[in-house]
Amino acid sequence: MSLLTAWTNSGLKARVLVLVLATLVAIAVPASGIFLWIVNGTVVKLGTLFAEKQILFDRYRGLEALMREVSLAETVARAPVIVEWAQDETDPEKAKRGLAELEHYRLSFTDRSYFAVVDKSGHYYFNDKDNTYERNRLRYTVSPDAPQDVWYFKTRALGKGCHLNVNRDEVLSVTKVWINCIIQKDGKVLGLIGTGVDLTQFIKEVVEFPQTGVQSMFVDLQGAVQAHRDPRVVDFHSLTKDATAKKTIFRLLDEEGDRKALAEMMQRVAKGEALVLSRFMQMDGHEVLVGVGFLDRLGWFNVTVMDVDAIIDRKLFAPIAGLMVAILVAVAGLMTFLFKRKVLDRLAWVEQGVTRVRAGDFTAVAKEDGNDEIARLSRAFNEMAQAVGDNTGRLEAMVRERTQKLEELAQHDPLTSVLNRRGFEEAFAREQNRAQRNGTACGLIIVDLDRFKLVNDDYGHRAGDEVLVACVRRMLPALRSYDACARWGGDEFILLISDCTARSLAVIANKIAALLREAPIVLSDGQAVPMTASLGAAMALPEDSLTDAAARADAGLYRVKHGGRDGVAIDETGAMLRQVG
Structure with a gap:
C-alpha cells in the first residue's frame, strides 16, 4: 500500500524516471543474454574450426617420414621376388633372390x-644397420606356443595390409613403432615383412609441440594410445595385449556417454563419412573439445584435445558489456529507438558476420566504420576471422603440398624416380581411354x-643401383614428353609409347x-x-588390359633372351618381327 501511495503521490518526472529504469532493466536483461549467446557461439565455433584445422595440420606435420616407411614396407611385401620366395622358401635360387631383395x-x-617371417616354415630372418647377420640372417623359428612370438600370430590374424605396434625402450629412452x-x-x-622407426623426433615435433590448450595424441583402431606426450599413457606392445589390458583413450574420459560418442566418431571417420569430427566432452572434470581424424595409411586416429577457454580468452569481450551499459544509460530518454538502432541493430550485423564465419567466409564479420566499442569489437572480430582464415589457408596449402608429395x-x-607399377597402371589406363576416343594406338616396350x-655380384648392390639410374637416364631422351x-x-623397365605404329615402335625400341x-x-x-638389354615390344589392342599387352611384349622379350640377348623383338598382334642389334 505504501508503494502504491508513493506512486500516486509522485510527480511525472519520478514516474518517467521509474519507467525508464524499468524499461532499461527490461531491455538490458535480454540484450545481455543475446550478447552472451553471440560470444559463446563465436567462441565455440572458432574453437571448433580451430580444432578441425589442427587435426589436419597434425595429420601431415611430421608424418611424412613414417608414411614413407609404411609405403616402402608395403612395396617390399608386394615385390614379386619376395612373394615367390615366401611361396617356395626351399628353392635356393628363389631364396637367394628374396634375401638379396631384402638387403636391397x-x-x-x-x-x-x-x-x-615365412609363414609356411615359421623361419624368422633379420639383419640390422651394421649388417651383423649377413651370413646368418635366419635367426630362429617362431612358435605359437612361445610368448615372445605372440606378436607374429596376432598380426597374421589381422589380415592384409600393414599393422603398427609401438614399443618403448626405457633404458635408452627411445620410442619405436614397428611396421608389420x-x-x-x-x-x-x-x-x-617389417622394419622399425624411431618415433622420438616425431613425438617431439607433433605430440609435444608447444601449443597453449592443445594436446595431440594418436590411437589405434581399438583406441589404444600409441603416441602421447606422457609415456605413462601410451599402450606399448598393443598387438600382444588383451583388449581389457590396453590403455585406451576411452579411459581418459569421465562419462560413459562421451566414450560411446567418441567410439562412434572414430567409426565414422574410419569409414570416410567425414574427414574430421569434433565434440565437447568431459575429461578430468573439465569440458574440452575433442577432434578426431583418421590416418588410413597407418591405421591410427589423430585425436586433438582442446581447452577452448585457454585458447580463446572470454575476457576479451568484457569491454562490450560495459559499452552496452554505457549506451543504455546515455540514451535513457530515447532508449527504445536508440537502443535498438545503436546496439541491437549493430550487434545483428556482428551476428550475421559470425554466421558467415560459420559458413567458412572469413573476409569480414561486420561492416563498421566508426571508432566506438562496437566498431572496435567488429574490427576485433574481423581481425580474428582474418587470422583464422590466414591460418586455414596455410594449413590447407600444407595439406595440399603433403598430399601431392605422398601421391x-x-x-x-624411390631409386630411379620413374613411375612404379601402380603409377604405370594408371598411365596405361588413361592412354587406352584416350586412344579409343581418338582412334589411335599405343605400344609397350619391356x-x-x-x-x-x-653386376650386383661383381660390383655390389650399390653399383647395381647406379647402373639402374644410369640406364633410365639413357632411355628417357629417346621418349617423347607424353610417353x-x-x-x-x-632389373626390368616398361615403356608406354603413345600414338604409335608397329614401325615407329620398332624404331624407338632399337634406338633404346x-x-x-x-x-x-x-x-x-x-x-x-x-x-646391353633385351627388349620385347607389342602394340596394345583397344580391348587389351595391361596384363594382356605386357604378356605379348614379354613373349618377345623371351625370344630375345633365348636367342642370345642384346636385341629387339616386336609383336604385331601375333606376327613376330625379329631384329637383332
Missing part, C-alpha cells in the same frame, strides 16, 4: 634394418637389362637398345660396366 631395401629403410606388413597372394598369408611417393620408384645379376617410363621389376649398349656405364668409383 634394407638400405632404403631409415632404420637400415628389416625382419621377415603382411605378404600374401590370392588372399593367402605367406608371411610378414608422388605412392606412384614413383626392357630387361642383360646379366644384371652379375611414360616405369620400373617393372628389379643402341643407347644402352653404345658405351659402358661409368660408376662413381671410376669402374666401367658394359651394359
Whole structure:
C-alpha cells in the first residue's frame, strides 16, 4: 500500500524516471543474454574450426617420414621376388633372390634394418644397420606356443595390409613403432615383412609441440594410445595385449556417454563419412573439445584435445558489456529507438558476420566504420576471422603440398624416380581411354637389362643401383614428353609409347637398345660396366588390359633372351618381327 501511495503521490518526472529504469532493466536483461549467446557461439565455433584445422595440420606435420616407411614396407611385401620366395622358401635360387631383395631395401629403410617371417616354415630372418647377420640372417623359428612370438600370430590374424605396434625402450629412452606388413597372394598369408622407426623426433615435433590448450595424441583402431606426450599413457606392445589390458583413450574420459560418442566418431571417420569430427566432452572434470581424424595409411586416429577457454580468452569481450551499459544509460530518454538502432541493430550485423564465419567466409564479420566499442569489437572480430582464415589457408596449402608429395611417393620408384607399377597402371589406363576416343594406338616396350645379376655380384648392390639410374637416364631422351617410363621389376623397365605404329615402335625400341649398349656405364668409383638389354615390344589392342599387352611384349622379350640377348623383338598382334642389334 505504501508503494502504491508513493506512486500516486509522485510527480511525472519520478514516474518517467521509474519507467525508464524499468524499461532499461527490461531491455538490458535480454540484450545481455543475446550478447552472451553471440560470444559463446563465436567462441565455440572458432574453437571448433580451430580444432578441425589442427587435426589436419597434425595429420601431415611430421608424418611424412613414417608414411614413407609404411609405403616402402608395403612395396617390399608386394615385390614379386619376395612373394615367390615366401611361396617356395626351399628353392635356393628363389631364396637367394628374396634375401638379396631384402638387403636391397634394407638400405632404403631409415632404420637400415628389416625382419621377415615365412609363414609356411615359421623361419624368422633379420639383419640390422651394421649388417651383423649377413651370413646368418635366419635367426630362429617362431612358435605359437612361445610368448615372445605372440606378436607374429596376432598380426597374421589381422589380415592384409600393414599393422603398427609401438614399443618403448626405457633404458635408452627411445620410442619405436614397428611396421608389420603382411605378404600374401590370392588372399593367402605367406608371411610378414617389417622394419622399425624411431618415433622420438616425431613425438617431439607433433605430440609435444608447444601449443597453449592443445594436446595431440594418436590411437589405434581399438583406441589404444600409441603416441602421447606422457609415456605413462601410451599402450606399448598393443598387438600382444588383451583388449581389457590396453590403455585406451576411452579411459581418459569421465562419462560413459562421451566414450560411446567418441567410439562412434572414430567409426565414422574410419569409414570416410567425414574427414574430421569434433565434440565437447568431459575429461578430468573439465569440458574440452575433442577432434578426431583418421590416418588410413597407418591405421591410427589423430585425436586433438582442446581447452577452448585457454585458447580463446572470454575476457576479451568484457569491454562490450560495459559499452552496452554505457549506451543504455546515455540514451535513457530515447532508449527504445536508440537502443535498438545503436546496439541491437549493430550487434545483428556482428551476428550475421559470425554466421558467415560459420559458413567458412572469413573476409569480414561486420561492416563498421566508426571508432566506438562496437566498431572496435567488429574490427576485433574481423581481425580474428582474418587470422583464422590466414591460418586455414596455410594449413590447407600444407595439406595440399603433403598430399601431392605422398601421391608422388605412392606412384614413383624411390631409386630411379620413374613411375612404379601402380603409377604405370594408371598411365596405361588413361592412354587406352584416350586412344579409343581418338582412334589411335599405343605400344609397350619391356626392357630387361642383360646379366644384371652379375653386376650386383661383381660390383655390389650399390653399383647395381647406379647402373639402374644410369640406364633410365639413357632411355628417357629417346621418349617423347607424353610417353611414360616405369620400373617393372628389379632389373626390368616398361615403356608406354603413345600414338604409335608397329614401325615407329620398332624404331624407338632399337634406338633404346643402341643407347644402352653404345658405351659402358661409368660408376662413381671410376669402374666401367658394359651394359646391353633385351627388349620385347607389342602394340596394345583397344580391348587389351595391361596384363594382356605386357604378356605379348614379354613373349618377345623371351625370344630375345633365348636367342642370345642384346636385341629387339616386336609383336604385331601375333606376327613376330625379329631384329637383332
